[in-house]
Amino acid sequence: xxxAYNDWHEVLSAEFFGQDHKYRSAVLYVDGEVERDLAxxxxxxxxxxxxxxxxxxxxxxxxxxxxxxxxxxxxxxxSGRTEPPPSLPVLALSVLAATRMASSDGMLKHNFYGRxxxxxxxxxxxxxxxxxxxxxxxxxxxxxxxxxxxxxTGGQYGxxxxxxxxxxxxxxxxxxxxxxxxxxxxxxxxxxxxRLRPHNPRNVSGRELLRRLRVWTAGxxxxxxxxxTEELASTAGTGETLITSLLKRLADDWDxxxxxxxxAHRRRAVGLRLMAADRGRRLEWxxxxxxxxxxxxxxxxxxxxxxxxxxxxxxxxxLETLHPTPQQLEQGVxxxxxxxxxxxxxxxxxxxxxxxxxxxxxSTEPFEPGEEHWILAADTAVHDVRTMVGALGARTVRETAxxxxxxxxxxGVRAFSSVGLTQTLDSGGAHVHVLEPExxxxxxxxxxLRIAREYRAGAGVAGHYLRGGxxxxxLPAWESPDGRxxxxxxxxxxxxxADPRIPFPLWCVPLDEGREYRVGTAQSSELFTLNDGLNEGxxxxxxxxxxxxxxxxxxxxxxxxxxxxPAIRGACLPDPGALPRTELVRCAVREAALIDPSGRVLxxxxxxxxxxxxxxxxxxxxxxxxxxVEVPDGYVWLVYRTAARWSVRAxxxxxxxxxxxxxxxxxxxxxxxxxxxxxxxxxxxxxxVAAAGEIAGTREVL
Numbered sequence: 018x019x020x021a022y023n024d025w026h027e028v029l030s031a032e033f034f035g036q037d038h039k040y041r042s043a044v045l046y047v048d049g050e051v052e053r054d055l056a057x058x059x060x061x062x063x064x065x066x067x068x069x070x071x072x073x074x075x076x077x078x079x080x081x082x083x084x085x086x087x088x089x090x091x092x093x094x095x096s097g098r099t100e101p102p103p104s105l106p107v108l109a110l111s112v113l114a115a116t117r118m119a120s121s122d123g124m125l126k127h128n129f130y131g132r133x134x135x136x137x138x139x140x141x142x143x144x145x146x147x148x149x150x151x152x153x154x155x156x157x158x159x160x161x162x163x164x165x166x167x168x169x170t171g172g173q174y175g176x177x178x179x180x181x182x183x184x185x186x187x188x189x190x191x192x193x194x195x196x197x198x199x200x201x202x203x204x205x206x207x208x209x210x211x212r213l214r215p216h217n218p219r220n221v222s223g224r225e226l227l228r229r230l231r232v233w234t235a236g237x238x239x240x241x242x243x244x245x246t247e248e249l250a251s252t253a254g255t256g257e258t259l260i261t262s263l264l265k266r267l268a269d270d271w272d273x274x275x276x277x278x279x280x281a282h283r284r285r286a287v288g289l290r291l292m293a294a295d296r297g298r299r300l301e302w303x304x305x306x307x308x309x310x311x312x313x314x315x316x317x318x319x320x321x322x323x324x325x326x327x328x329x330x331x332x333x334x335x336l337e338t339l340h341p342t343p344q345q346l347e348q349g350v351x352x353x354x355x356x357x358x359x360x361x362x363x364x365x366x367x368x369x370x371x372x373x374x375x376x377x378x379x380s381t382e383p384f385e386p387g388e389e390h391w392i393l394a395a396d397t398a399v400h401d402v403r404t405m406v407g408a409l410g411a412r413t414v415r416e417t418a419x420x421x422x423x424x425x426x427x428x429g430v431r432a433f434s435s436v437g438l439t440q441t442l443d444s445g446g447a448h449v450h451v452l453e454p455e456x457x458x459x460x461x462x463x464x465x466l467r468i469a470r471e472y473r474a475g476a477g478v479a480g481h482y483l484r485g486g487x488x489x490x491x492l493p494a495w496e497s498p499d500g501r502x503x504x505x506x507x508x509x510x511x512x513x514x515a516d517p518r519i520p521f522p523l524w525c526v527p528l529d530e531g532r533e534y535r536v537g538t539a540q541s542s543e544l545f546t547l548n549d550g551l552n553e554g555x556x557x558x559x560x561x562x563x564x565x566x567x568x569x570x571x572x573x574x575x576x577x578x579x580x581x582x583p584a585i586r587g588a589c590l591p592d593p594g595a596l597p598r599t600e601l602v603r604c605a606v607r608e609a610a611l612i613d614p615s616g617r618v619l620x621x622x623x624x625x626x627x628x629x630x631x632x633x634x635x636x637x638x639x640x641x642x643x644x645x646v647e648v649p650d651g652y653v654w655l656v657y658r659t660a661a662r663w664s665v666r667a668x669x670x671x672x673x674x675x676x677x678x679x680x681x682x683x684x685x686x687x688x689x690x691x692x693x694x695x696x697x698x699x700x701x702x703x704x705x706v707a708a709a710g711e712i713a714g715t716r717e718v719l
Contacts, residue, residue, distance in 0.1 A: 086159075386454055415428045533546050683712060
């Protein structure tokens with residue numbers, strides 16, 4: 018081997034498979050600019066193409082073209098293999114050819130071999146050109162050797178992203194030419210914004226990642242390279258492609274950090290979310306907590322800083338004073354710290370769904386058919402969104418003013434009809450992507466009335482559901498000529514013309530109580546049971562009393578009933594007032610008080626750590642993240658203060674709240690009410706605010 022070839026091998030090894038790439042995705046991207054930079058930086062005077070050409074057997078017909086390099090690769094394979102294979106300059110040159118695939122110079126866009134031949138300075142249809150094309154099979158073998166070496170070394174030199182498709186030979190270099198270094202930085206931002214978890218534990222498919230990336234880039238320039246942008250557009254709606262395979266590999270290897278070589282890939286990244294609180298009257302920023310980062314500091318560029326602490330619901334507290342503005346929604350927000358970056362990428366339309374722990378509407382994706390969503394839309398997008406949700410055919414949609422100026426809120430957006438959703442998606446539109454459901458690779462159960470935790474049954478995990486409240490079955494995306502999918506229920510198969518975007522309701526299938534059911538397709542399935550209630554571990558005699566049901570109506574008299582007799586069974590609570598009434602608020606509440614109509618105020622004390630926990634030296638964070646407030650009779654309001662604001666919560670239905678009747682000197686009561694005066698707009702609360710205002714006015718006079 019000539020010195021130039023060894024120099025290029027050493028440079029490419031250090032740049033793409035060095036220590037900085039350990040356990041990270043390795044992409045051998047070399048275009049003309051990268052080649053020039055590397056040559057200048059390392060003082061290599063021979064071009065990559067000339068270097069490789071000098072090692073080929075051009076004139077001896079008895080020897081293969083890449084014979085010298087293949088011999089060296091064979092020697093390397095029999096050694097310790099502690100460095101990348103000697104084929105790196107050849108492979109890098111093939112990537113360089115792939116980066117030049119465009120409709121130019123009289124060649125079609127997909128003509129790889131034309132660029133490959135031209136790199137060597139050869140003309141098409143010559144003997145040397147034909148040898149280059151014929152010998153490319155050896156190059157493909159070299160690509161497979163590099164992939165196997167990266168896989169077998171377990172990520173010590175980087176994780177392989179080498180892929181191919183039906184173009185077995187040229188697919189390898191093309192897969193490496195799709196993503197530039199700048200694209201990888203942007204893709205880590207995309208992974209964070211789409212709430213992908215490090216190393217993709219949910220095994221989100223490449224097709225779903227491609228769908229999300231198309232949504233993320235729709236209508237906005239995310240500064241991806243033209244080559245990758247073109248690939249996204251050309252593969253829309255198609256099956257497995259190079260880009261889906263590459264995205265899957267990058268997602269599987271993503272460790273949750275930004276691609277920032279200059280910072281040693283140290284900073285974690287999370288997408289900021291929006292939360293519409295107080296029934297959509299107030300907008301807040303929401304950041305999901307990152308595992309291992311319970312407290313950290315982030316700040317706006319050249320502006321305020323915020324201390325984040327992990328709080329209830331695995332989200333950070335500390336952003337309460339950063340109020341979303343129309344400018345932030347339109348132009349984006351980026352909060353940076355030494356170990357964490359939070360970012361809201363600008364968008365005109367945001368989809369929201371009820372947060373399972375916070376009880377407020379938070380921005381999310383993807384759209385889940387059957388579930389209620391809200392859509393927050395900029396005024397410029399309102400017309401399109403109004404047309405889009407109208408096409409769904411849902412009668413529950415309500416359009417209201419948004420929580421920030423220049424935005425509208427669409428509440429009650431659902432898709433009950435597969436026909437309506439399919440027609441809406443097929444009709445297209447600038448913002449229809451927010452209604453696209455996830456593209457699943459496996460069946461999933463969703464919804465239903467779950468009555469117990471899952472348990473392991475054989476090779477699966479079964480869920481318990483109340484009979485009559487069976488879950489829906491979400492089917493995976495498939496591609497069959499007739500558009501039908503074979504659904505299997507306990508070995509019985511039936512072909513359904515079902516849309517994978519619409520859940521199939523299992524409640525409409527007659528199923529027996531207590532029996533285990535396995536449902537799904539030949540490729541994946543789920544296990545579940547239906548029960549009338551929980552019977553395990555109950556003492557003998559439980560449920561022997563009840564109210565017999567006659568022709569569907571329960572009689573009024575309690576009586577003994579047998580096990581099979583239709584009856585309403587359950588505990589009898591003769592004095593409901595004997596149980597304390599409780600309310601839950603977050604532990605982050607600084608102070609709280611209960612208010613009654615007559616002027617009484619009862620301050621709520623934070624619960625201390627129990628003695629037994631201290632004695633066993635248990636950490637305080639094992640306490641429930643909620644403060645449980647016991648509400649004595651007569652109290653109808655709970656007011657509480659967090660670090661950012663006061664809030665008020667009604668403890669009874671509005672018609673049941675008595676008119677306020679405080680005394681003229683109940684100043685503590687008035688102070689408590691006025692603290693949260695503007696936090697609720699119901700007529701009952703306004704009466705209390707008015708009464709408190711009169712007392713405060715009296716005090717000023719005195």
